Amino acid sequence: MAEIQSNEGGGKKKGGSKQKKISVHVDFTPMVDMNMLLITFFMLCTSLNKPQTMELSMPSNDKNITKDQQSEVKASKALTILLDKDNKVYYFAGQPDYKNYNSLKELSYDAKSQNSIRSLLVMRNQDAVSKIQLLKQQKLELKISQDTFTAQVARIKNGKNTPVVIIKATDAATYENVIDVLDEMQICNIGKYVIDNITKDDKLLIEGKQANGATTQGAAK
């Protein structure tokens, strides 16, 4: 579609010269059309935002681990979170008391709620959270470098008095629930957490708690 326009008008004005001046003018419209098409194609076919990932290390389930290789957790520092179906979360602190289902307390995923996982974890981990907050402030003011910051954070997270969270999910819990809880670990700066298999006693405890909750609700009616 390129067209060559002979600029005859210009030639006549000047009158004298007989040689025709030819200006080469290429029409770029189809070229632009094609480029636009290609751009649209590439825009639709690309994934610009790469997916995020969460790194997770699971404990080895090797049966040959001896007793002294296992890490023992102080009961006062342990916190067990149980995930159940319909977005229900329960927790108990320290040693489980399988006889008394009232030792199990209900939690909520919603961070704004009164008894959210976050408020519980922040309360338990107050020391580390406030220290890391301070470090973040220092980093913002450029007092410390990124390297020292990460090193310090890792040290605080693995400190002696930080809580250890054990996450146990029932089969009916969804993957989203697990990710949400792992997310809370990151938000609340918990360095020591583990995903464990749920035991039969834990399940009974949840059932007991739910049955009990149902009866009290029934009584309220």
Next chain:
Amino acid sequence: MSKVKVARKSTRIDMTAMSDVTVLLLTFFMLTSTFVKKEPVMVATPASVSEIKIPETNILQILIDPAGKVFMSLDKQSDMVNVLQAVGGEYGVEFTEKQISKFKLLPTFGVPIKDMKTFLDMKPEEQDKVLKDYGIPTDSVDNQFKIWVKNARKTNSDLRIAIKADKNTPYAVIKKVMTSLQDLRENRYNLITALKNS
């Protein structure tokens, strides 16, 4: 009274500048683009605050759909061939040259090994249609998933495992995959999530 002459102006616009801009944009998109991989099932990943980006190479992606079907994908074609041959060897299944070259081009695979030969003989359109009904068996009796991961690790020791699961997948399915991985002493892996908007 003289006639008012309306000067005739040509309405032609010079498209050169426009063309420059579009070519620039085109180069940008061509250079930055990574194509979306075709996946047999739609998976909505859960959101998280984690901001670590996933590396681009040496990824063994495990795709889990809400119904619990498991698919896998590898990013290197040479690895795919080796893995297929190793897994076929363990189950006593041999593949022809043509089947191997077809397998190499699959974006995602997830077919029980006994159906692999018939699957690879199908036309690509048919493959897309039936793949979502298959899935790698993960039962404890016939854990082919474990064999696949084991052989993938053998062919490429730098492989990182990434799990991409739908947010509504029951934990039972995830647990099965995770215990299979734990049995193979694969204790570190990545969970693919989407960015949380908050």
